[in-house]
Amino acid sequence: MNPSHAKLAEAFNADEKRTDWHDQTLWFVRQKRDKAAHVLPEWEKLRQWASDIKDHTLSNLDVYLAEFEQKATANGVQVHWALDAADHNAIIHKIIRDQGLTRIVKSKSMLTEECHLNDYLQQSGIEVIDTDLGERIVQFRKEPPSHIVLPAIHLKKQDVSETFQEHLGTEAGNYDPQYLTQAARIHLREKFIQSELAITGVNFAVAETGGFVVCTNEGNADMGVHSAKIHIGCMGIEKIIPKAEHLGVFTRLLARSATGQPITTYTSHFHRPRPGQEMHIVIVDNGRTRQLGREDFRNSLKCIRCAACFNTCPVYRRSGGHSYHTAVAGPIGSILNPNLDMKANADLPFASTLCGSCTNVCPVKINIHEQLWKWRQVIAEEGLVAPSKKYSMKMMAFVLARPSLYRIAGSAGRWVMRNLSFLVKVKSLNPWYKQREMPDAPKESFRDWYKKNKEV
Amino acid sequence: MKVGLFIPCYIDQFYPKVAIATFQLLGKLGCEIIFPQGQTCCGQPMANSGFASLSGGCDKNFIANFSGVDYIVAPSGSCVLHIKEHLNDGKSPAEAEFIRTHIYELTEFLTDVMKLEKLSARFPYKVGLHNSCHGQRGLHLSSMSELVAPAFSKPAALLNMVSGLQLCLPERPDECCGFGGTFCVFEEAVSVKMGVDRIKEHESNDVDVITGGDVSCLMHLEGIMKRKGSKTRVMHIAEILNSEL
Numbered sequence: 283m284n285p286s287h288a289k290l291a292e293a294f295n296a297d298e299k300r301t302d303w304h305d306q307t308l309w310f311v312r313q314k315r316d317k318a319a320h321v322l323p324e325w326e327k328l329r330q331w332a333s334d335i336k337d338h339t340l341s342n343l344d345v346y347l348a349e350f351e352q353k354a355t356a357n358g359v360q361v362h363w364a365l366d367a368a369d370h371n372a373i374i375h376k377i378i379r380d381q382g383l384t385r386i387v388k389s390k391s392m393l394t395e396e397c398h399l400n401d402y403l404q405q406s407g408i409e410v411i412d413t414d415l416g417e418r419i420v421q422f423r424k425e426p427p428s429h430i431v432l433p434a435i436h437l438k439k440q441d442v443s444e445t446f447q448e449h450l451g452t453e454a455g456n457y458d459p460q461y462l463t464q465a466a467r468i469h470l471r472e473k474f475i476q477s478e479l480a481i482t483g484v485n486f487a488v489a490e491t492g493g494f495v496v497c498t499n500e501g502n503a504d505m506g507v508h509s510a511k512i513h514i515g516c517m518g519i520e521k522i523i524p525k526a527e528h529l530g531v532f533t534r535l536l537a538r539s540a541t542g543q544p545i546t547t548y549t550s551h552f553h554r555p556r557p558g559q560e561m562h563i564v565i566v567d568n569g570r571t572r573q574l575g576r577e578d579f580r581n582s583l584k585c586i587r588c589a590a591c592f593n594t595c596p597v598y599r600r601s602g603g604h605s606y607h608t609a610v611a612g613p614i615g616s617i618l619n620p621n622l623d624m625k626a627n628a629d630l631p632f633a634s635t636l637c638g639s640c641t642n643v644c645p646v647k648i649n650i651h652e653q654l655w656k657w658r659q660v661i662a663e664e665g666l667v668a669p670s671k672k673y674s675m676k677m678m679a680f681v682l683a684r685p686s687l688y689r690i691a692g693s694a695g696r697w698v699m700r701n702l703s704f705l706v707k708v709k710s711l712n713p714w715y716k717q718r719e720m721p722d723a724p725k726e727s728f729r730d731w732y733k734k735n736k737e738v
Numbered sequence: 739m740k741v742g743l744f745i746p747c748y749i750d751q752f753y754p755k756v757a758i759a760t761f762q763l764l765g766k767l768g769c770e771i772i773f774p775q776g777q778t779c780c781g782q783p784m785a786n787s788g789f790a791s792l793s794g795g796c797d798k799n800f801i802a803n804f805s806g807v808d809y810i811v812a813p814s815g816s817c818v819l820h821i822k823e824h825l826n827d828g829k830s831p832a833e834a835e836f837i838r839t840h841i842y843e844l845t846e847f848l849t850d851v852m853k854l855e856k857l858s859a860r861f862p863y864k865v866g867l868h869n870s871c872h873g874q875r876g877l878h879l880s881s882m883s884e885l886v887a888p889a890f891s892k893p894a895a896l897l898n899m900v901s902g903l904q905l906c907l908p909e910r911p912d913e914c915c916g917f918g919g920t921f922c923v924f925e926e927a928v929s930v931k932m933g934v935d936r937i938k939e940h941e942s943n944d945v946d947v948i949t950g951g952d953v954s955c956l957m958h959l960e961g962i963m964k965r966k967g968s969k970t971r972v973m974h975i976a977e978i979l980n981s982e983l
Contacts, residue, residue, distance in 0.1 A: 292927035301931060309910070316883065325886040594884065596914045600931045633925065635918025635932075636786065638875035642884035655786065662788030671924075675789040682747065683795025685776040692751045713926040718933075718961030721752045728750045728757035732773050 284607040284626060287633040291601030304436060305599040311432070312593040314542025315643065322538075331531050333647035336584035339523060340574065346489035346522045347565065353492025354563060357554040364566045367397035373564050374399065374481065374514060378408055381512065383478045389496070389503035390414040391483030392430050392587060393516045393566060395609040396622075399481075410481065411473045413502040415466055422449045428603025430610055431540050431589040436602050470502070480506035484517035484563070485586070486532055490525045493553035494563070497536060497546040504550050514562045515552065519570050520583040532586060535645035539588035573621045578656045582617045584646040591640035591650055597633055606630060613640035617653040620661065628666035631657035692727055699723035741769040742807035744841070746817040746953075747779040753953050759980040760813040760844055766980075767852060774803035782820035786919040790824060797827050797834070805833045809851060810841040813976045815873025815951045816919075818843040822877075843877055844976055845951055849892040854899070861981045862902030866945035867894060868936065868959070869912045870952035879951065883912050893951055893975055900978060908939035917958040933962045941970060948972050 295301050319325045339346055351361045364370035370393075378386065386403075388394065388410050400410055400421070412421045416434035420427050422445050427433030434442070439457045446452040452465045482503045487494040494515055496503045507513045523532065537543040555561035574580050592598050592612035603611035608619045608627060616630035631654045640650040661667060681691050699706060700723050709716045741764060745757040764771055780800065781793030800821070804810050812818050821841050827834050848854045869891075873879040880891035897905050916922065916932025923929075937959055940948050948970060950956055956972040963970055 288925045288927070291925065295927040295931055298931075305935070320886055322886070596916065596932050597925070597928055600928050600935075632788075632921070635871065635914045635916060635921045635929075637871035637914035637918070639871075639882075639884060639912075639914070642875060642882055658786070658788035659790050663791070667788055671787065671920075672789070675784050675787055675792055679781075679784050679789070679792035679795060682779040682781070683799055685778055685799065688747070688778040692747075696751060713923040714961070716926055717930040717965060718958065719964035721957050721961065723752065724754055726754060728745050728754035728761075729773075729775070731754050731758060732761070736773070 286629040287601065287605050287607070288629070290605035290607065291597075291633070294602040294605055295600065300438075301600055303438070304602060307435065308593045308599045311541060312590075312643075315539055315590055315593065316542075318538040318542040318544065322534075328531060328535055329645055329647050332535055332586075332645055333584065335523060335528050335531065336646050340520070340580060340583055342524075343519060343522065343574070346524055347519060349489040350487055350492055350522055351565075353489070355492075357492045359492065359554060359561045359563055362562060362564045364564050364568070366568045367566075370394075370397045370516065370564055370566045370568065371399050371402040374516075375403065375406060375408070377512065377514060377562060378403070378479060381479070383512070384408070385473075385476045385478045386410045386481065387413050387473055387477040387479075387506040387510070388481040389483065389498060389506055390417050390433070391481065391516050392427075392610060393483060393518055394481065395427060397566070397568065398609075411470075413470055413473065413500075413506055414498070415463065415470075415500060415502075418466060418470065419445055422446075426604070426609065428611065429589060429592055430587050430612075431592075436604065470505075474502075474505040474509055477506050477510045479512040479514065480510035481514045481516060482507060484515045484521050485536070486529060487517055487522045487563075488524075488526050488529065489522055491553065493526075493551055494521075495529065495533070496550050496552065497533070497548070498550075499541070499543075499547045501548045504548055507550075507552070511558065512560045512562070513552070513555070514564060516564045516566065518566050518568070520585070536586055536588050539590040539643065539645040569622050573618070576621070579617060579621065579653055581648050582614065582621075582650075582653060584648050585614050585618070586646055588645055590643040590645065594639045594643045595634075596637065596639070597635065601633070606633070613650045613654070614648070617648075617650060617657060620657050624661065624664060625666055628661045631655075631661060689727075689729065696723040696725070696727075700725070739769055740806075740808045741771050742804045742810045743771050743773045744777060744780075744804065744810050744812035744817070745773070746812060746814045748957075749814065749953050752957070753974070756813055756953055756974040756976055759974065759976040760811075763976055763980040764811065767848075767854070769852075772807055777803045780817040780820045781824070782817060783919060785820060785824055793824070794827070797825050798829075800825060801827050801830050801833050801837060804837055805830075808840070809847065810837060811844055811847045812841070813844045813951070813974060814953060815843045815870050815877055815879065816954060819872045819876040843873055843879065843951060845873075845893045845896055846877060846879055848896060848979075854896065857896065857899040857979060859900045859979055859981050860902050861900050861978050863946040864904045864906060864944060865897065865978065866906045866908060866940035866943055866948045867891075867897065868908075868915060868940075868948055868950035868955055869893070870950050870955045871912075871914050873951045874912055880912075883910075896979055897949070897975070900981070903978070906940070906943040906945050908936070908943065910939065915955045915959055917952075917955045919954075922958055929958070930962060933958050937963055937968070937970070941968070945970060947978075949975050949978055951975050
């Protein structure tokens with residue numbers, strides 16, 4: 283079992299300077315997002331439209347997915363359906379095996395991360411090169427991405443320099459971003475030119491046209507796809523939108539929410555294979571229909587993976603993506619992952635103060651913090667919280683429902699704090715006291731005061 | 739106007755001075771105040787920990803205590819929000835509904851119901867305002883930095899009526915302090931780091947006092963500041979609004 287978010291976050295916080303840097307870097311992105319949003323007077327309207335379109339689509343998912351399949355097939359694209367991660371990986375493996383290919387590139391796709399495609403293929407002796415710069419860096423380091431848009435944001439340029447020195451033979455101690463990027467560019471260009479098969483994610487799939495859109499800032503999806511003879515697009519079933527005219531609503535929101543840019547540098551539309559090329563689309567469920575069936579959580583399927591909720595989350599900024607021990611970290615991950623594996627991810631809905639900032643930045647108006655609250659109820663009901671917590675909650679509920687008992691417990695508690703303060707000052711037993719003083723315990727509660735003074 | 743004063747459990751026990759200030763302030767402003775003796779807690783600690791199913795006893799007790807007043811007022815945004823969103827009792831649905839729609843956090847009550855425009859209070863200090871999340875994003879006590887909407891702040895408007903007070907906002911005006919109910923103990927490391935960062939921003943403004951509408955956030959910040967030996971104090975907004983001219 284994974285260590286909990288709290289434990290991993292505590293380890294992350296051991297290096298306070300790095301925590302500060304992580305926090306400030308992501309806050310900078312959040313500020314860029316604010317500037318980009320605040321120059322559009324129609325911003326809140328756009329969010330509402332996006333939310334409404336997604337609501338409508340999720341209610342008619344079967345219709346739009348069938349329409350998409352029909353149009354895409356008519357365009358000459360081969361459409362595959364995958365029930366789960368294993369299915370998804372097997373479909374891709376078969377395409378690779380049938381053609382006997384070895385030179386494979388991939389542009390960032392969180393779905394393939396979710397399905398652990400790289401590990402799966404590697405076990406079959408097939409290597410996939412991630413071509414997004416950040417993805418390539420974490421791939422060299424054998425780490426998962428820590429952020430869905432900025433996968434290597436937990437690393438400093440010094441870390442990147444050391445990684446490149448080891449894997450690309452760059453100069454030791456040269457931290458110049460220009461130099462390091464150039465080294466990566468030369469390395470990746472070679473991979474692009476050799477690529478026989480390119481895997482990309484899908485940001486939006488349009489039912490009306492059977493086409494799909496991939497958004498990148500480095501152009502790496504295009505570079506990979508343009509030289510490969512096979513292109514496989516991997517999409518979750520929730521990526522579908524009804525019409526091409528809806529795209530503008532989402533592309534305007536996506537880039538601004540993600541990085542504060544008015545539009546991603548490359549917004550590439552794919553409709554049909556070019557002559558001599560094969561194009562495949564793998565449409566994946568992997569628990570999404572289960573989430574669709576959970577009334578309280580279906581809204582989470584609106585997510586367009588912009589990561590605005592990561593950047594605004596004061597907890598994410600100070601705990602790092604790896605503390606969430608899942609492919610999709612942050613607030614949205616904390617409501618998606620319990621659906622995939624409730625037991626393994628039972629800690630995630632508690633890794634939040636429920637401050638609500640995530641809900642406010644969400645471009646498709648997912649009520650993230652309310653869903654976190656609801657997941658806590660489900661997780662407690664399923665018996666997936668520590669027995670000690672459950673017991674103390676039961677005790678508390680018992681006392682607080684009985685006014686006279688509450689009064690006795692209150693005075694007794696305050697007396698102990700005043701006279702036997704050593705009891706609450708054991709740092710290993712009282713996490714509050716580890717880095718904080720206890721509040722003063724007054725002799726008199728307000729109720730005591732009120733009884734004496736109300737007539738004064 | 740009959741106002742039921744709701745003093746959340748931990749304020750009753752640890753911060754009676756905040757309750758006294760709230761009681762005196764509402765009294766000065768001409769409210770008829772009732773303090774129901776059997777009140778305890780809103781039930782939020784259980785609900786936020788995943789045990790909303792255990793808060794039925796608190797709900798019942800709350801309804802028994804607060805039925806029959808015109809308004810319920812509390813010096814705590816997060817407890818008020820909990821009642822608004824979650825108070826329920828199958829046996830007395832009408833009373834529960836009335837309470838949910840007539841409970842107010844202190845500053846919104848002063849602004850929206852009492853329509854306060856001036857205040858005879860004096861507090862000649864530099865004050866930093868901490869916007870507590872549940873009050874701000876839950877009860878909409880002030881505009882939120884994430885939304886594209888006109889700016890306003892009910893607590894700031896009230897503080898600006900206090901003579902001699904110099905109000906300072908931190909650079910990140912509405913970031914969470916890290917208290918978060920049981921989050922502060924179960925995620926101790928991140929919670930403290932968030933608090934440390936909040937305090938740093940206020941201290942860089944050289945404030946004498948950090949104030950806000952939720953004692954829970956202030957208690958967390960105070961705990962960290964006391965440990966560090968900081969000279970900055972925390973005070974609930976009721977204490978400042980109730981300070982004498």
